[in-house]
Amino acid sequence: MKDENKTEVTPTPTPPPKKHNKFVQYFINLGHRIKGWFVDKWTAIKDFFGSIKTYKQRKLEAELVTNDGPQLTRGEKFRRGLKSQSGWLFVAPAILLMAVFTFYPIIAAFINSFKQGYSGMTGKFNGWGFDNFVRVFRGDTGTGGASFVQCLFNTLILTFISVPLSTLLALLISVALNSIKRIQKAYQTILFLPYLTNALAMGAVFATFFKIIGTASYTETYGIVNIVLGVFGIAPIDWVGLTSPHWEIGSLSIPWAKYVVTTIYEVWSGLPFKILILFSAMQSINKQYYDAAKVDGASRSTILWKITTPMIMPQISYLLVTGIMGGMKQYSAVVGIFGATMGQDYDMGTMVGYLYNYISLGQTGYAFAGSLILFIIIMIITWINNKVTKKHTTYR
Amino acid sequence: MRISIQHLTKIFPSRTKGGDAVHAVEDMNIEIPSGKLVGLLGPSGCGKSTTLFMLSGLESPTSGKIIFDDQDVTTLAAEKRGIGLVFQNYALYPHMTVEQNIRFPLDNMRIKKEEGNARALDAARLVQIEDLMARKPNELSGGQQQRVAIARALVKMPNVLLLDEPLSNLDARLRLQTREEIKRIQRTTGITTVFVTHDQEEAMSICDIMVVMKLGVVQQIGEPQSIYDDPNNLFVANFLGTPPINIFKGRIEGGKVFIGGEAVGTTEHEDQEVYVGIRPEGFIYDGEGAFTLNVDHIEVMGRDKSVVATHESSTKPTVRCIIDSDVALPANATQLKFNIKPYKLFLFNAETEERLR
Secondary structure, three states: OOOOOOOOOOOOOOOOOOOOOHHHHHHHHHHHHHHHHHHHHHHHHHHHHHOOOOHHHHHHHHHHOOOOOOOOOHHHHHHHHHHHHHHHHHHHHHHHHHHHHHHHHHHHHHHHOOEEOOOOOOOOOOEEOOHHHHHHHHOOOOOOOOOHHHHHHHHHHHHHHHHHHHHHHHHHHHHHHHHOOOOHHHHHHHHHHHHHOOHHHHHHHHHHHHOEEEOOOOEEEEOHHHHHHHHOOOOOOOOOOOOOOOEEEOOEEEOHHHHHHHHHHHHHHHHHHHHHHHHHHHHOOOHHHHHHHHHOOOOHHHHHHHHHHHHOHHHHHHHHHHHHHHHHOOOHHHHHHHOOOOOOOOOOOOHHHHHHHHHHOOOHHHHHHHHHHHHHHHHHHHHHHHHHHHOOOOOO | OOEEEEEEEEEEOOOOOOOOOEEEEEEEEEEEOOOOEEEEEOOOOOOHHHHHHHHHOOOOOOEEEEEEOOEEOOOOOHHHOOEEEEOOOOOOOOOOOHHHHHHHHHHHOOOOHHHHHHHHHHHHHHOOOHHHOOOOHHHOOHHHHHHHHHHHHHOOOOOEEEEEOOOOOOOHHHHHHHHHHHHHHHHHHOOEEEEEEOOHHHHHHHOOEEEEEEOOEEEEEEOHHHHHHOOOEHHHHHHOOOOOOEEEEEEEEOOEEEEOOEEEEEOOOOOEEEEEEEOHHHEEOOOOOOEEEEEEEEEEOOOEEEEEEEOOOEOOOOEEEEEEOOOOOOOOOOEEEEEEOHHHEEEEEOOOOEEEO
16 A cells, blocks of 8 residues: 655755855865864764663663673763763762871871971971880980870770770660660660760869869868768778879889779760660660570570670670770870879870870970871771671671 | 460550550460460461460460469469470571570570580471581571571470461471471470461461461361361351352341342241351352352362352352362353352351351
8 A cells, every 4th residue: 555645755956066266165164174063062962961861771771782882872982981980079079188187197197207306397307217116115205295105004004994894884774774664765865965065074073073172181172072982981082183192113103093083984974875876786686586585584694695795796896996996095084184284294194195295395206106106006906806806796 | 284274365555545455365265285286376466476475474464364284374474484485587596506596495494514415406306407506597598497496495395385477487388398397396295386377278287276366356266177167157267268268148038048049058047138158169060050150260270170250149259169170061151050068058147247057
């Protein structure tokens, strides 16, 4: 059957091109070339937008494409090229900021720690070497500065007592919190309050709790702690002041009373976050495990140590790692309780306190060396920590 | 161990103020002889799991008594009842190996290590998982996890074994296999076993005694076959059997049972409106009969044929008749006439839906 609508199209004869002289022809050709360039780009742009397809279409095409690869338009090629690299575009601001504020300081600290007699003011130094490190370890860093060994000792003692202690306490409190039903939310809020309070302010309050006014010969006003101790017949102790009791081993001073105060502070201020993490981890444990344990005759302590604790081991491990990292960097709590000199001549100095001390003294070389040592110590501890806890958390 | 449940009731208070309390289980009375396999059967929300948890001691009843042998255990704590419980999702401790999981109840009973190991191995052998003792639960298939859960429940040699929907997390093939396994284990150990299921086929296939429940109320207790052959009410008749029973609206007139205009059977009951239930296997075809069905299509299953038909009085969209494959059916018939086996025909009161016996 013949389609009646279809009429035969006779090709219209193309008119012969008009002849121009060479000069005019040149500009005409130029015009054509310029127009062609724009047309070319315009098609590219049209391809580009035309090639934006839905995920479904794209997937369908990908399935149709054989080994020869897809026949891509220029716009599509450009778009894909851009897309494969576009990830960099998104992370660029972050990388830039990190380069300036993170990577450069780390590298600079690393390099500067090897500059002997480095002056932070002028940037001048005497030469390269390990002089800074040697002096830091020997304590040969001039008068008026903190002792590195003392600061390191303090930091390690405070960290390795307060972090496990507060994690354990947080675990027990979380269990208790998990087992009560009434006003659970209220308790949770109260326990979380210290997290919202400033460290220096809390430190000042702690100092007041433990304070003793006067000297050994004149002691009239005690802090609340000494008053409570007095009820049990214990003589007032100068917890935070100049006459605070301490032991001495060689050049090392062990101000145990101050350790007690700082540890209590650290434990108390570390609890809220740890409780929050552990409590929410416990809430997500399926209740049937407890039912099963109950039917199996497990006691409360068995349930805590054999069921609950292993199940929240990932969170506990996280808290230990971050807690120890934070503990190694503690500063504000000690300053809050003992003041800017961190006790008496830095006898409660911490590693970070040591760094600040030498920065403020203008001897930045020692601070750089100290920061590098601190960095290495934290790295080693974290590595060990990961090795140990990984063993217990690989069941998931 | 003999279990006696007397007037057991569980009422959950309403969560919202002024809402209705939920009567999960109401006035339940069951006597379970020692060493039997009992299935609690019913649709979801009928209180069967609640009953199981009350037996286990994890849930305390609102009123009523639970008696094991002669001891009243109603207020006894779960761990003192001497029960083994298998949870629906098994509740295996993920951080313990299979062996540690099975040993866990023994460790709590402070049983010596050698004896504990021996007993754990025995329990593992019983459920055939002795090769998997060193694995963690996440390295096991669903069926294997199920076995570990059963072994953990059996290892303390319980007086009563309780299983909460033991087969619901398994695939169809494994389900068949496991239900035979449960039956075998129950036979070997002789432990009184109660299990919960919503699958009537599952319950019928392995139970010694079946308890059919609906909305917290026990509908019927008995052997599976006797409940199937002699249902108490429309719900029980409807719930048991695959394919399900055919239900028609009918009436009794002068000692005859009518569906539409056709008399399909006789009865001694007074004239009244009734529901007529006919089991699919209750139809006889021999060329002529009293009951006419409009044939939709015929399914051939090999062993038998299934006539899928419609009837205006049917309460369901289709009527299903199962007949022997040797019976020749006329090809392309749009209507077939059947006779009804009288013992496969049940009459139910149209209002109370209770059986007219």
